[in-house]
Amino acid sequence: MKFFGITLLLLIPLVVLSLGMDILMGFDLDNSIKHDFNPFLVKDPAEFILFIILVSFLVFSFFYRKKKKKNKGK
Structure with a gap:
């Protein structure tokens, strides 16, 4: 809260x-x-593409860390 x-x-x-x-x-x-x-x-196409790349990097890094922690627990 x-x-x-x-x-x-x-x-x-x-x-x-x-x-x-x-x-x-x-x-x-x-x-x-x-x-x-x-x-x-108000975004230019280049800014929008960069935004999509950064968001996808964030999502993939989240899943990678989750997978890495899962493997450490075994």
Whole structure:
């Protein structure tokens, strides 16, 4: 529960900061909210490919560690 509270305490000011920066750049509030809550709309294709590679690396490393710990227990 503590992690959830800390996450919310960090999320709220960061979203407000991001909304403020979008508004200062000239976007209206509707577009700013759309950019904040759907970040994949503003990604370039290269950024999206890098994101997919990093997420797949994270998933594979999780399964590799789990398999490694399982083999150590035997």
